[in-house]
Amino acid sequence: MGQIKSAKILLVDDEPNILVPIEFLMQQQGFEVRKAFSGQEALDILPGYKPDVVVLDVMMPGMDGFEVAKRIRKLPGLRHTRILFLTAKGAEEDRMKGYSTGGEVYMTKPFDNDELIQIVAEVLEFG
Amino acid sequence: MNNRSKRTQNDRQGRLIGLFLIGLLLFNFPLLSIFGKGEKWGSIPGLFIYIGVVWIGLIVVVYWLMRDISRGPEKPDKILPK
Amino acid sequence: MSPLLIILVLTGYVGLLFLIAYYADQRAARGASLVKNPLIYALSLAVYCTAWTFYGSVGRAAESGIGFLPIYLGPVLFALLWWIVLRKIILISKSQRITSIVDFLSSRYGKSTWLGVLGTIVVVVGIIPYISIQLKAITFSLQHLTHGGKVPGQVWENLPVYLDPGLFVAVALALFSILFGARNLDPNERHEGLVAAIAFESIFKLAVFLTVGLFVTFGLYDGFGDLFRQAWQFEDIHALLDFEHAGIDSMNWFWLMLLSLFAVLLLPRQFHLAVVENTSVDHIGRAAWLFPLYLLLINVFVLPIAFAGKMLIPPEMAEPDLFVVDLPLLNGQGFLALLAVLGGFSAGTGMVIVSTIALSIMISNNMVVPLLLRTSTVREGWVDDLSKRLLGIRRISIAIVLLVAYAYFKWIGQRYTLVSVGLISFAAVAQFAPAVFIGLYWKRATRMGAMVGLALGFLTWFYTLLLPTLAEVHFMGVHIVESGPWGISWLRPDALFGLKGMDNITHAAFWSLLLNTGGVVLVSLYSRQNTLEISQADLFVEIYKYQTGSIDYDVMRRQATLQDVTLLLNRFLGEHRANTLLGSYSRTFSKDLSKETMADADLINYAETHLAGAIGAASAKLIMRTIAKEDPISLEEMFRILEQTQEFIRYSRELEHKSAELQQTTRQLRQANEQLKELDLLKADFITTVTHELRTPITSIKALSKILQENPDLPTQQRREFLGILVSESERISRLINQVLDLERTSVENAEWKIEPVELTQLIRHSSAGFRQQLEEKQIQLHLDLPDENVWVSASVDPLTQVFVNLLSNALKFCEAGKGVIHIGLDSGKDQVVAFVKDNGFGIDPKDQQTIFGQFVQVSNNERGKPTGSGLGLFISKRIVERYGGRIWVESVPGEGATFFISLDASAPA
Known part of the structure; x- marks a missing residue:
């Protein structure tokens, strides 16, 4: 698990107040963290940053999370990037859509801090 | 966890309660008074032996009921390296 | 034996204890804990065996044969139920961060300050006699050791207070307890060093008692058979085994068992070690038989030692409570006698240290601080360095408790045997039993009920048990006890309402517990709970439901589509293995999966087990959770989150005034829910939308409050930032709620x-x-x-x-x-x-x-x-x-x- 320590995370959510705790938790784990407040901003950051994990909100104004995920999958050099959807939606079809667009895990809000940390760690380990 | 372990969980609770009731009965009057007249087995007081046997019996049964919990692996506190 | 040598040995022993505690703390700091295992847990619970056990059991046995036993049989029986009852208490206490038995009670009943204060008074007053007998036992054992047995005239008793070795023992124990438990503050009230030292004391006292027992049985006699054979020649010893002669009756036996059954969990020190210091609920599994085994071992030699003492020690020298010391002493085994004194010392100190620490936690957390915080005048200055003052309060309360216990011993306790004084305390803590155990399983038990029940029980206890001991030493007129106050005979403390023919403990236990239980139940039926009480009651009674990931919870709720399960298995195990597994599942359980669309709980569990083989159990569970359908977050759940947050903020001094806001929010949300329920607005889609809107603020509130809770050392700036977000997000919820309420108004015909x-x-x-x-x-x-x-x-x-x-x-x-x-x-x-x-x-x-x-x-x-x-x-x-x-x-x-x-x-x- 040693390599996890240096992992890079990108957090995408239009609600800054949700990103604050996640950023804290991820930094506490020793991860490098960057934040984006919209799908477009995330796509701008992604090619240069090449994160290991993207924590992605689904319902965002403009481009939604599924769209962002689809585009991530098309970007060169991001094949190893794992996507974790974090969303207030929980409906069945949304979840399937999450998987079909290339997401690794689908978590609903409100999340449990330890669970989030654990899932990110798991995702990193499989990846 | 599966259904079977849930069942054993409920079974265990039921058995423990049953054992408690049996113990309550064995350690109390009127059963106790059977040995309350100064009987001796050999030279040892019957009461001494009776209570000792019930006591050891309870310990053994609890040990048996709890054996899979006792042997279960300790859960690590944190999965991640800090 | 020379007093200097004895003092040196005792000091050496205390030094050793400190070393053990220090070493355990070091290990804990390195993350290689010594105490996180079931054996140490069970041994620490053996703090139940105090000087009362070490000396008093033999004393009691010399008077009433096996009359010493119910005190141990109660706990042995209760240990059978630990897996059910204690586990529940521990889970609740962990989730609520409970620090003492009184805290548990107050927390269950809506975090009531006054219940906490009442409970603390009950415990402190109730436990004083118990601590006093430890002082007595230690002091008397030292006296026997220095004077070579019982000396007619009781030399030390006649010394003035300031020269009384008993006082020095009390002062030394106070210092000792402060050093052990009130050196610094631990936010979780966990003391690994203390637990290690107590576990060591448990081993030590058992080893010493067994050594003395072996010496008596096999050194002075030729084994059990020989000892008992010789004993039968004495008519008075033989009579001890006859219940009628020994004065053992079924009532007394049963009530002692019941009292001790309660005591083994409710005594402050027992609760502290069994619940507060517990590191894993699974430890109960082994402790449930290890603890009874310990009790068995420490009781095996009681009867032989008592009989041997009666046979070998001349009646004018006989002090049955100290046979354990006197038998070796009078048989030329000075070293063994010293060891025995050390064993009794270890049993007594263990009890005193943990009890006073537990008491000091209650006094500071549930009495002094809440009362001070209620008076707003002292609030400002106090809050600033609360932690420093907290330590001061704890140290002072430890000292006061020990001095009062000394006074009780000096003027009252000397006249009674160890066991009879100790039982007074057992009856006192048993007063917690109705409120605690009823509250654990009955949600409707109210704060009012608990207050009334506890108060009634305590007053009855005081009147029927403590008062007579005070009267007998002329603190007040003896006539009250003999003929009742104002000559009203049915108010006699030892025969309340004319109930005669019971010994004082049985009589007091019966009346106090009857009135107590009656109070809890009846008053609860006729009083109402406030919101906090309701939610706390729910949290306590339904703890397994709230325990996320607990067995019952998962199995009940999980459901997923077959397609999802298949997809997951394919993803992590590969298509080939997934197909094989599903095939063997449908064969084993004769289910045709091609006809199903939903996977039932069994299949989900099956899939999870196999996923666990590949990616580990914890990950499997988490992954499974992503597809298994959970209920959307319910409003109830949100109330809980909000209440927790609000509780947290209450304890955070920067934001004390903000908590009112959040409290109001929660109240409004509840109201809104109540109103919505009654109205046609309760359409599923609307509720879904509202809860959906609530998710965003709740998410950050939940995550941030947990961070704040778990990271007490955050820099002030960051703390402020987080708290700021907490407040603004809770305001957002308030706004939403207000509008939901408006909306509700617009849609009703009225x-x-x-x-x-x-x-x-x-x-x-x-x-x-x-x-x-x-x-x-x-x-x-x-x-x-x-x-x-x-x-x-x-x-x-x-x-x-x-x-x-x-x-x-x-x-x-x-x-x-x-x-x-x-x-x-x-x-x-x-x-x-x-x-x-x-x-x-x-x-x-x-x-x-x-x-x-x-x-x-x-x-x-x-x-x-x-x-x-x-x-x-x-x-x-x-x-x-x-x-x-x-x-x-x-x-x-x-x-x-x-x-x-x-x-x-x-x-x-x-």
């Missing part, structure tokens, strides 16, 4: 909807008045372009006011601070009146101009961040206006502002 003539200019002036402060803060100008004459429309006052308030607050939100200008105007025609609210904010995109009147629609703009509305304001306004047959619409040029229009039917003046 008297409020009487359409009547309303004077509009007055209403607009009125609506805008409330905004003065906000306008000033943001430096936005408001112009009211209203005609001088009255304008009448058909509507009703309150809802229409609501519309203007909504429109105004929208306008405010969209205006830039410092540059904003808002106009409100009127255009009154013959049949129609049109009012407008115009702002020069950033406007609304044409494509949004229709949708903004829907539910939960917010117009957002990434550059400016999110607007702070809930998305309900315009929806509500639209419903209101349409109700009056009017119309609402918007005109806007993006970047230049927006104008909202309302048209209403004109009306004749009222």
Whole structure:
């Protein structure tokens, strides 16, 4: 698990107040963290940053999370990037859509801090 | 966890309660008074032996009921390296 | 034996204890804990065996044969139920961060301060006799050792207080306890060093007792057979085994067992070690048989030692409570006698240290601090260095408890045997049993019930047990005990309501527990719980439900589509293995999976088990959770989160005043829920939408409060930032709730909807008045372009006011601070009146101009961040206006502002 320590995370959510705790938790784990407040901003950051994990909100104004995920999958050099959807939606079809667009895990809000940390760690380990 | 372990969980609770009731009965009057007249087995007081046997019996049964919990692996506190 | 040598040995022993504690603390700091295992846990529980056991059991056995035993059989039986009862208590206590038995009680009953204070008083008063017998036992054992056995005349007893070795013992124990448990503050009240030292003491006292027992049985006699054979020659010893002669009756036996059954969990030190210091609930599994085994071992030699003492020690020298020391001493085994004194010392110190630490925690946490915080005058200064003062309070309370215990020993306790004094304390802590155990399984038990029950039980205990001991030493007239107060014989403390023929303990236990239980049950049935009580009761009684990931919880709720399960298995195990597994599942359980669409709980568990083989159990569970359908977050769940947050903020001094806000939010949310339930609004989709809107603020509140809770050392700046977000997100929830309530109002047919003539200019002036402060803060100008004459429309006052308030607050939100200008105007025609609210904010995109009147629609703009509305304001306004047959619409040029229009039917003046 040693390599996890240096992992890079990108957090995408239009609600800054949700990103604050996640950023804290991820930094506490020793991860490098960057934040984006919209799908477009995330796509701008992604090619240069090449994160290991993207924590992605689904319902965002403009481009939604599924769209962002689809585009991530098309970007060169991001094949190893794992996507974790974090969303207030929980409906069945949304979840399937999450998987079909290339997401690794689908978590609903409100999340449990330890669970989030654990899932990110798991995702990193499989990846 | 599966259904079977849930069942054993409920079974265990039921058995423990049953054992408690049996113990309550064995350690109390009127059963106790059977040995309350100064009987001796050999030279040892019957009461001494009776209570000792019930006591050891309870310990053994609890040990048996709890054996899979006792042997279960300790859960690590944190999965991640800090 | 020379006193100097004894003092040296005792000091050496204490030094060793400190070393052990220090070493354990070091290990804990390195993360290689010594105490996190079931053996140490069980041994630490053996603190139950005090000097009472070490000396008193033999004393009791010398008087009444096996009469010493019920005190151990009760705990042995209760250990059978630990897996059920203790486990529940521990789980609750971990989730609530409970620090003592009194804390547990107060927390169960709505975190009541007064219950905490009452409980603390009961414990402190109740436990004093118990501590006093430890002092007595240690002091007397030292006396026997220095004087070579019992000396007629009781030399030390006649010494003045300041020369009494007993006082030195008390002072030394006080210092010792302070060093052990009140050196510094641990936020979780966990002391690994203490636990290690107590476990060591348990091993030590058992080893010493067994050594003395072996010496007596096999050294002085030729084994059990020989000892008992010789004993039968003495008529008085033989008679001890006859219940009638020994004075053992079924009532007394049963009640002692019951009292000790309660005591093994409810005594402050037992609760502290069994619950507060517990590191894993699974340890109960092994402790449930290890602890009874310990009790068995420490009791095996009691009868032989008692009989040997009666045979070998001449009656004028006999002090049965100290046979353990005297038998080796009088048989030339000075070293063994010293060891025995050390064993008794270890049993006594273990009890005193843990008890006083537990008491000091209660006194400071549940009595002194809450009472001080209630008096607002001392609040300011106190809060600043609360932790320093907390330590001071703890140290002082330890010292006071020991001095009072010494006084009780000196003037009262000396006259009684160890066991009879100890039982007084058992009866006192048993008073917690009704409120604790009933409260654990019955949600309706109320705070009032617990207060009344505990108070009744305590008073009865005091009157029937403690008072007579005070009277006998002439603290008050003996006649009260002999003939009842004012000569009323049915009030006699030892024969209350004329109930005679029981010994004092049975009599007191019966009446106090009867009145106590009756009080809890009856008063609960006739009193009401407040919201906090209800939610705490739910949390305690239903702890397994709240325990996320607990067995019951998961199995009950999980459900997923077969497609999902297959997809997951394919993903992690590969298609081939997944197919094999599903095939073997359908064969084993004879289920044709091709006909199913949903996977049942069994299949989910099956899949999870196999996933666990590949990726580990924890990950499997988490992954499974992503597909297994969970109920959408319920409102109940949200109340719980909010209450926890609110509780947290209450303890955070920076934000004490903010907690009221959050409290109100929670209350409103509850109210809203209650009202919604009664109304036709309880349509699934609406609730889903509301909960969905609540998720965002709740998510950050939940995550941040947990971070704050788990990281007490955050830098102040970061703390402030997090707390700031907590507050603003909770305000967001309040706003949403208010609007939900408004919405509810608009959709009900009731008297409020009487359409009547309303004077509009007055209403607009009125609506805008409330905004003065906000306008000033943001430096936005408001112009009211209203005609001088009255304008009448058909509507009703309150809802229409609501519309203007909504429109105004929208306008405010969209205006830039410092540059904003808002106009409100009127255009009154013959049949129609049109009012407008115009702002020069950033406007609304044409494509949004229709949708903004829907539910939960917010117009957002990434550059400016999110607007702070809930998305309900315009929806509500639209419903209101349409109700009056009017119309609402918007005109806007993006970047230049927006104008909202309302048209209403004109009306004749009222």
